[in-house]
Amino acid sequence: xxxxxxxxxxxxxxxxxxxxxxxxxxxxxxxxxxxxxxxxxxxxxxxxxxxxxxxxxxxxxxxxxxxxxxxxxxxxxxxxxxxxxxxxxxxxxxxxxxxxxxxxxxxxxxxxxxxxxxxxxxxxxxxxxxxxxxxxxxxxxxxxxxxxxxxxxxxxxxxxxxxxxxxxxxxxxxxxxxxxxxxxxxxxxxxxxxxxxxxxxxxxxxxxxxxxxxxxx
Amino acid sequence: xxxxxxxxxxxxxxxxxxxxxxxxxxxxxxxxxxxxxxxxxxxxxxxxxxxxxxxxxxxxxxxxxxxxxxxxxxxxxxxxxxxxxxxxxxxxxxxxxxxxxxxxxxxxxxxxxxxxxxxxxxxxxxxxxxxxxxxxxxxxxxxxxxxxxxxxxxxxxxxxxxxxxxxxxxxxxxxxxxxxxxxxxxxxxxxxxxxxxxxxxxxxxxxxxxxxxxxxxxxxxxxxxxxxxxxxxxxxxxxxxxxxxxxxxxxxxxxxxxxxxxxxxxxxxxxxxxxxxxxxxxxxxxxxxxxxxxxxxxxxxxxxxxxxxxxx
Ligand SMILES: Cc1cc2nc3c(=O)[nH]c(=O)nc-3n(C[C@H](O)[C@H](O)[C@H](O)COP(=O)(O)OP(=O)(O)OC[C@H]3O[C@@H](n4cnc5c(N)ncnc54)[C@H](O)[C@@H]3O)c2cc1C
Ligand code: SF4
Ligand code: FES
Ligand code: FES
Numbered sequence: 001x002x003x004x005x006x007x008x009x010x011x012x013x014x015x016x017x018x019x020x021x022x023x024x025x026x027x028x029x030x031x032x033x034x035x036x037x038x039x040x041x042x043x044x045x046x047x048x049x050x051x052x053x054x055x056x057x058x059x060x061x062x063x064x065x066x067x068x069x070x071x072x073x074x075x076x077x078x079x080x081x082x083x084x085x086x087x088x089x090x091x092x093x094x095x096x097x098x099x100x101x102x103x104x105x106x107x108x109x110x111x112x113x114x115x116x117x118x119x120x121x122x123x124x125x126x127x128x129x130x131x132x133x134x135x136x137x138x139x140x141x142x143x144x145x146x147x148x149x150x151x152x153x154x155x156x157x158x159x160x161x162x163x164x165x166x167x168x169x170x171x172x173x174x175x176x177x178x179x180x181x182x183x184x185x186x187x188x189x190x191x192x193x194x195x196x197x198x199x200x201x202x203x204x205x206x207x208x209x210x211x212x213x214x215x216x217x
Numbered sequence: 218x219x220x221x222x223x224x225x226x227x228x229x230x231x232x233x234x235x236x237x238x239x240x241x242x243x244x245x246x247x248x249x250x251x252x253x254x255x256x257x258x259x260x261x262x263x264x265x266x267x268x269x270x271x272x273x274x275x276x277x278x279x280x281x282x283x284x285x286x287x288x289x290x291x292x293x294x295x296x297x298x299x300x301x302x303x304x305x306x307x308x309x310x311x312x313x314x315x316x317x318x319x320x321x322x323x324x325x326x327x328x329x330x331x332x333x334x335x336x337x338x339x340x341x342x343x344x345x346x347x348x349x350x351x352x353x354x355x356x357x358x359x360x361x362x363x364x365x366x367x368x369x370x371x372x373x374x375x376x377x378x379x380x381x382x383x384x385x386x387x388x389x390x391x392x393x394x395x396x397x398x399x400x401x402x403x404x405x406x407x408x409x410x411x412x413x414x415x416x417x418x419x420x421x422x423x424x425x426x427x428x429x430x431x432x433x434x435x436x437x438x439x440x441x442x443x444x445x446x447x448x449x450x451x452x453x454x455x456x457x458x459x460x461x462x463x464x465x466x467x468x469x470x471x472x473x474x475x476x477x478x479x480x481x482x483x484x485x486x487x488x489x490x491x492x493x494x495x496x497x498x499x500x501x502x503x504x505x506x507x508x509x510x511x512x513x514x515x516x517x518x519x520x521x522x523x524x525x526x527x528x529x
Contacts, residue, residue: 107318115244179298194315
């Protein structure tokens with residue numbers, strides 16, 4: 001099966017993952033993956049001045065000084081220690097990095113942290129806690145909406161924002177009458193297509209979302 | 218990613234002036250540019266953030282059409298009530314592209330300027346005339362299943378991957394710009410994207426530092442609006458072939474995606490009635506590879522089905 005861009009095989013993706021894990025190793029190597037590898041106390045690099053940026057992460061303001069190459073995903077994971085959001089592909093192809101920024105779901109791997117000065121960023125950690133689950137988190141647990149769990153933080157952030165999009169009347173590719181948007185499993189499948197699950201927990205994810213939707217109406 | 222400096226521009230004129238040098242790039246949604254920067258296909262030395270220029274509105278024009286700001290997000294354009302009602306083909310095309318997360322970020326200007334999805338363009342270890350002029354084309358004789366069959370050259374057979382642009386071609390949209398000297402101009406969408414010829418690295422007729430400020434839609438045509446996209450899976454994939462159609466009293470506008478380095482439209486074909494005759498005119502002069510010759514029949518069949526629905 002080809003991936004969304006029809007370009008990058010998943011093997012590259014895994015290499016990116018390994019590199020982002022091995023942060024300190026790549027520092028100063030000038031490697032292609034330098035954007036994932038600039039820890040806070042970094043070796044200063046004359047050609048690459050850092051910039052101040054404020055992120056309101058799950059309600060708490062944080063002032064950071066970042067290399068402009070740092071993506072929003074890496075800023076949250078590596079600099080604010082919010083490692084709930086995952087890096088699956090780093091190319092907008094999987095949805096594991098989905099965060100809710102100023103109320104909208106986006107792929108945090110394809111945006112720069114410095115472009116989000118003052119923005120409100122919500123990750124899985126901001127939706128609920130183990131003691132106080134968000135209804136969507138509870139529904140995913142109840143319906144087994146995952147196996148390995150790697151895609152799950154992205155799936156949950158995405159589905160919370162997705163229900164908001166249906167409420168706001170935003171149409172989708174499968175909406176028959178563009179002027180009349182209604183909830184259906186078919187709509188949810190299309191609207192969640194930006195979140196890939198290698199474990200194929202899809203039917204259970206749909207069931208979890210349906211339960212939250214019905215609880216809301 | 219290579220190091221770059223970052224600047225947030227406050228006005229369109231300031232942004233264009235800041236992008237005067239060839240190492241500078243505008244960044245809007247970033248969904249295509251950052252992807253390419255990670256692969257070092259794009260290596261800008263300076264990024265000009267154009268997200269704060271006040272170009273995020275959709276306004277009526279005095280001619281009865283709509284002016285769409287270059288920074289209007291794909292989601293907002295597709296969901297705009299006026300676009301849904303009067304330019305359904307555009308809503309449909311936008312919604313057939315990418316994913317909700319990407320459409321929430323992707324902008325009107327960035328979508329028009331997204332670069333090809335030819336696999337060799339992304340692979341810096343392979344020859345590619347578009348990425349490195351003069352290095353050759355790995356796609357000709359290589360993996361070309363999803364590449365162009367119309368308007369191709371010896372240098373490049375890439376397609377333009379945008380769905381939105383195909384719909385805009387049927388609507389005769391006009392692209393408005395401002396250049397680094399502050400001069401503005403309007404470019405009809407038909408003259409916006411280039412064919413590859415000997416210079417596949419030049420994809421549009423924009424000049425260095427020229428900023429897209431808006432896309433203007435003429436007044437609505439009425440009639441039926443359809444966008445049919447055929448792809449390898451039913452969502453979150455680029456088109457193999459797509460057909461945009463606006464069919465009204467005495468009007469038949471048809472544009473095609475997945476066929477060429479630009480949205481493909483042959484006005485002469487629109488005077489024909491039979492789908493076979495239209496397809497023949499649209500596909501006249503096709504040059505296929507073994508792998509993408511299927512697009513000929515796929516185009517004809519998709520067109521036939523779209524016209525059946527539009528005329529029903
Ligand atoms: C996984 C994946 C799947 C996708 N699937 C589809 C699909 O099915 N169909 C489809 O059509 N698209 C698809 N896309 C592409 C997506 O639509 C584009 O990435 C997006 O529209 C680009 O918009 P942007 O604002 O993010 O552009 P950016 O990435 O910010 O910019 C793209 C280019 O445009 C230039 N630019 C941006 N704004 C301006 C301006 N105002 N004036 C002058 N230059 C400007 C930038 O310098 C850059 O060169 C997909 C993308 C991904 C990652
Ligand atoms: S088709 Fe164009 S983009 Fe693809 S390898 Fe050939 S020159 Fe490069
Ligand atoms: S990590 Fe895969 S989409 Fe961002
Ligand atoms: S639960 Fe394993 S990838 Fe979705």
